[in-house]
Amino acid sequence: MNRMSMINAFDPTRSDALDPTTRSLIERRLRVLGPAYRLFYEEPLHLVRGEGVWLYDANGAAYLDAYNNVASLGHAQPDVVRAISEQSATLVTHTRYLHEGILRLAERLLATMPAEMGHVMLTCTGSEANDLAYRLARTVTGNRGVIVTNLAYHGVTQAVAEFSPSLGAGVPIGNHVRVIPPPDAYHSDGDVATQFAQSVTAAAADLSAAGHGLAMFIVDSIFSSDGVYADPPGFLAPAVAAARAAGGIYVADEVQPGFGRTGAAMWGFERHGLIPDLVTMGKPMGNGYPVAALVAQPRHLEKFGRDARYFNTFGGNPVAAAAANAVLDVIEREHLIRHAAEVGAYLLKGLSELADRHPRIGDVRGAGLFVGAELVQDRASREPDRDLATQVVNGLRQRRILLSASGPGGNILKIRPPLAFQRPHADTLLSALDEVLTLG
Amino acid sequence: MNRMSMINAFDPTRSDALDPTTRSLIERRLRVLGPAYRLFYEEPLHLVRGEGVWLYDANGAAYLDAYNNVASLGHAQPDVVRAISEQSATLVTHTRYLHEGILRLAERLLATMPAEMGHVMLTCTGSEANDLAYRLARTVTGNRGVIVTNLAYHGVTQAVAEFSPSLGAGVPIGNHVRVIPPPDAYHSDGDVATQFAQSVTAAAADLSAAGHGLAMFIVDSIFSSDGVYADPPGFLAPAVAAARAAGGIYVADEVQPGFGRTGAAMWGFERHGLIPDLVTMGKPMGNGYPVAALVAQPRHLEKFGRDARYFNTFGGNPVAAAAANAVLDVIEREHLIRHAAEVGAYLLKGLSELADRHPRIGDVRGAGLFVGAELVQDRASREPDRDLATQVVNGLRQRRILLSASGPGGNILKIRPPLAFQRPHADTLLSALDEVLTLG
Numbered sequence: 001m002n003r004m005s006m007i008n009a010f011d012p013t014r015s016d017a018l019d020p021t022t023r024s025l026i027e028r029r030l031r032v033l034g035p036a037y038r039l040f041y042e043e044p045l046h047l048v049r050g051e052g053v054w055l056y057d058a059n060g061a062a063y064l065d066a067y068n069n070v071a072s073l074g075h076a077q078p079d080v081v082r083a084i085s086e087q088s089a090t091l092v093t094h095t096r097y098l099h100e101g102i103l104r105l106a107e108r109l110l111a112t113m114p115a116e117m118g119h120v121m122l123t124c125t126g127s128e129a130n131d132l133a134y135r136l137a138r139t140v141t142g143n144r145g146v147i148v149t150n151l152a153y154h155g156v157t158q159a160v161a162e163f164s165p166s167l168g169a170g171v172p173i174g175n176h177v178r179v180i181p182p183p184d185a186y187h188s189d190g191d192v193a194t195q196f197a198q199s200v201t202a203a204a205a206d207l208s209a210a211g212h213g214l215a216m217f218i219v220d221s222i223f224s225s226d227g228v229y230a231d232p233p234g235f236l237a238p239a240v241a242a243a244r245a246a247g248g249i250y251v252a253d254e255v256q257p258g259f260g261r262t263g264a265a266m267w268g269f270e271r272h273g274l275i276p277d278l279v280t281m282g283k284p285m286g287n288g289y290p291v292a293a294l295v296a297q298p299r300h301l302e303k304f305g306r307d308a309r310y311f312n313t314f315g316g317n318p319v320a321a322a323a324a325n326a327v328l329d330v331i332e333r334e335h336l337i338r339h340a341a342e343v344g345a346y347l348l349k350g351l352s353e354l355a356d357r358h359p360r361i362g363d364v365r366g367a368g369l370f371v372g373a374e375l376v377q378d379r380a381s382r383e384p385d386r387d388l389a390t391q392v393v394n395g396l397r398q399r400r401i402l403l404s405a406s407g408p409g410g411n412i413l414k415i416r417p418p419l420a421f422q423r424p425h426a427d428t429l430l431s432a433l434d435e436v437l438t439l440g
Numbered sequence: 441m442n443r444m445s446m447i448n449a450f451d452p453t454r455s456d457a458l459d460p461t462t463r464s465l466i467e468r469r470l471r472v473l474g475p476a477y478r479l480f481y482e483e484p485l486h487l488v489r490g491e492g493v494w495l496y497d498a499n500g501a502a503y504l505d506a507y508n509n510v511a512s513l514g515h516a517q518p519d520v521v522r523a524i525s526e527q528s529a530t531l532v533t534h535t536r537y538l539h540e541g542i543l544r545l546a547e548r549l550l551a552t553m554p555a556e557m558g559h560v561m562l563t564c565t566g567s568e569a570n571d572l573a574y575r576l577a578r579t580v581t582g583n584r585g586v587i588v589t590n591l592a593y594h595g596v597t598q599a600v601a602e603f604s605p606s607l608g609a610g611v612p613i614g615n616h617v618r619v620i621p622p623p624d625a626y627h628s629d630g631d632v633a634t635q636f637a638q639s640v641t642a643a644a645a646d647l648s649a650a651g652h653g654l655a656m657f658i659v660d661s662i663f664s665s666d667g668v669y670a671d672p673p674g675f676l677a678p679a680v681a682a683a684r685a686a687g688g689i690y691v692a693d694e695v696q697p698g699f700g701r702t703g704a705a706m707w708g709f710e711r712h713g714l715i716p717d718l719v720t721m722g723k724p725m726g727n728g729y730p731v732a733a734l735v736a737q738p739r740h741l742e743k744f745g746r747d748a749r750y751f752n753t754f755g756g757n758p759v760a761a762a763a764a765n766a767v768l769d770v771i772e773r774e775h776l777i778r779h780a781a782e783v784g785a786y787l788l789k790g791l792s793e794l795a796d797r798h799p800r801i802g803d804v805r806g807a808g809l810f811v812g813a814e815l816v817q818d819r820a821s822r823e824p825d826r827d828l829a830t831q832v833v834n835g836l837r838q839r840r841i842l843l844s845a846s847g848p849g850g851n852i853l854k855i856r857p858p859l860a861f862q863r864p865h866a867d868t869l870l871s872a873l874d875e876v877l878t879l880g
Contacts, residue, residue, distance in 0.1 A: 028547070029538070033561065034560075035741055036561065036745045036749055036750040037751075038751065039536055039538065040536045047538070048531060048539075049530055050530070070532070075532070076532070084525070085524070089525075092515070092727075092728030094510065095473075096480045097480065097485045098484055099488075107468070121474065124565050125752065128568065131598050132596075156751065156752060157568065157571045157598065168749070170747030171747065288754075289759075298474060301475055304476055305474060305475025306610070308611045309607070309608070311478065311596065312596060314564065314729075319728070
């Protein structure tokens with residue numbers, strides 16, 4: 001079933017067991033939103049309130065959120081709420097009038113990046129940022145081809161869906177797209193850096209032979225949907241060099257790892273010592289307000305700026321800029337990068353200790369507060385245990401802890417809580433996971 | 441110059457005449473936002489506050505806004521601001537959890553539409569809605585071809601830019617796209633309805649001969665960027681029939697005319713007695729909050745829903761739904777559709793009276809508070825007078841009244857104020873226009 005190609009999707013044929021209120025909401029959804037929407041969990045959640053790392057359902061029950069990286073500072077973070085409220089009451093226009101907010105935001109974002117990155121373009125969504133990256137990559141290189149990893153997700157526009165294989169077989173990838181295995185050190189014998197670079201070189205040669213050429217190599221620096229691959233830092237560099245040698249540019253998709261989540265730096269690509277051609281960012285940028293961006297080396301915008309213009313009605317409006325500036329304020333003031341490193345390390349250590357007692361935890365890995373735990377049938381074969389992952393995700397949900405899974409086997413627990421996550425929250429998660437694995 | 445292919449764009453080579461503060465902001469913009477951004481007016485505006493139909497610059501000067509249709513209820517409309525603030529402080533998640541707000545919004549939107557329209561999908565931007573419409577049109581028809589009008593604008597994603605010829609020659613239209621003349625009764629001798637339908641039939645035949653087939657015929661129901669073509673109501677119907685006869689579906693792009701602006705109904709297609717296959721909407725939907733949508737006949741989502749899934753991180757989040765629900769509340773409570781009809785008729789009558797005294801106003805037209813006034817060199821030739829339009833737009837801006845121009849000759853004044861616009865505001869606009877035309 002294609003529906004099931006999405007990990008942790010609710011199966012609407014199994015709604016009989018649900019309470020009448022939930023069932024009624026699901027029926028209304030199906031009626032008015034139609035068949036393309038999906039819900040999380042065997043028993044979907046009806047959330048009505050959020051605060052910090054906590055989400056509350058309609059009955060007042062509190063859920064520990066270890067999954068939502070959009071409200072990345074924490075749900076309803078008061079500085080961001082205030083910035084949105086005040087600017088909404090003051091002015092909402094667009095980028096064809098002058099405004100301080102967007103300039104301040106762009107200057108601050110650039111200050112977090114290598115000096116080579118010089119221009120910021122504001123969009124509303126990560127999809128739009130990646131779509132624009134592809135338009136630029138085509139303009140800059142004159143080529144059409146794209147290289148992505150096996151289960152990459154970069155967005156849902158027509159152009160971006162064609163290079164987002166994680167959308168499933170029902171959304172065919174473009175004939176100008178090549179998919180390569182992710183840098184999976186757990187299932188590989190050799191040096192993932194070299195293997196990954198070799199895959200890029202081979203895919204680029206194939207694109208060249210097909211007449212497409214390579215426009216861009218785009219990767220999520222933390223490989224979120226592929227299964228969370230973080231180490232060793234630097235492994236991405238040879239692949240990027242290979243893409244450039246083949247005439248393509250390198251786009252760092254920071255929608256998942258950006259804004260300090262990896263604990264090492266503001267951006268995921270920094271862990272790999274890279275200077276991207278283009279950087280895209282989205283989800284956590286406004287802590288829930290729709291704002292996203294593309295950052296470019298100026299030389300890559302020269303031709304596009306001569307031939308075309310870019311306008312995004314809502315992109316970079318004064319409220320978007322206010323929200324994003326507030327997010328940067330909080331990251332700085334609360335030292336959230338360091339915090340992500342510390343609590344992330346604590347969580348990873350706790351997971352490693354759990355793995356000592358639960359052999360079906362085959363591997364734990366990650367960077368900062370982006371953590372993966374791979375569940376396997378046994379450690380010798382390393383075969384994915386999808387059923388166990390489903391049990392764990394739903395078992396934790398029953399214990400009011402929210403996370404999900406990723407990877408081709410659907411067996412890699414994906415843990416990426418709001419950065420307000422503290423050690424006691426990690427303890428709560430670890431002890432519930434212990435319990436679920438003991439039962440499972 | 442391509443930069444000048446955008447009507448009413450600021451020319452950065454002419455910044456010497458500006459005051460130092462404005463010049464400094466423009467220099468920062470160029471430095472950090474890069475060359476693809478454009479500003480309005482010969483003397484760009486630095487706006488810091490808005491309220492109702494008024495915008496205020498950094499010196500406190502008030503501008504009468506006769507142009508911005510995003511803050512369509514009026515700038516900083518308090519009900520919408522309150523809805524955004526309260527929901528932002530309560531919960532911002534996404535559509536993979538259950539939430540009442542999006543269901544209520546979808547049900548209310550559907551209640552404004554013909555019974556055939558059954559599903560709502562939420563995006564963040566009109567570009568994303570039109571991009572999704574194209575994905576659906578391809579899925580439904582199995583074809584690739586698109587028919588649009590000469591200067592259509594539907595958005596900026598890779599796929600949508602290919603069928604947005606108003607972006608200029610630097611953004612080539614796709615080889616699967618055919619452009620046809622808009623239904624311009626002022627420059628046409630015959631029956632625009634028949635001519636427009638014949639153009640669709642010919643374009644569809646050409647797409648078929650080229651092997652693309654027709655996926656969709658997409659039109660802005662008020663032809664905003666083509667030059668504002670509203671009458672006679674119903675003229676669109678034969679063209680839609682022609683597109684369907686050729687195997688395509690009809691997409692009503694309501695980003696410009698939607699949400700009551702035409703004064704005749706909630707949606708522009710209603711003036712033409714049509715039932716669309718898909719409807720897209722955006723700009724005014726959240727009065728400035730980034731929210732947009734696609735509404736579909738359910739049969740057009742069946743195959744897509746089986747093969748694919750749709751998720752838009754920010755699209756339809758609880759704040760987006762709260763903002764859009766508040767917009768619907770205000771439109772109902774303040775009878776803004778009737779208001780748009782009344783004030784629009786008053787404005788149109790005033791423009792007609794001005795035309796009696798100013799022969800270079802060749803035509804006035806529109807529907808509700810979407811009004812066009814075509815400036816010509818003389819009434820016999822009907823030749824566009826672009827220079828006069830530039831003088832008028834900038835002369836009004838110096839008199840602190842904001843509007844712009846559209847059309848292939850850049851000579852059609854485009855007037856689409858926030859719906860809070862009242863008769864005294866129309867009087868202010870008319871008397872300033874009288875003055876500028878007298879001087880010009």
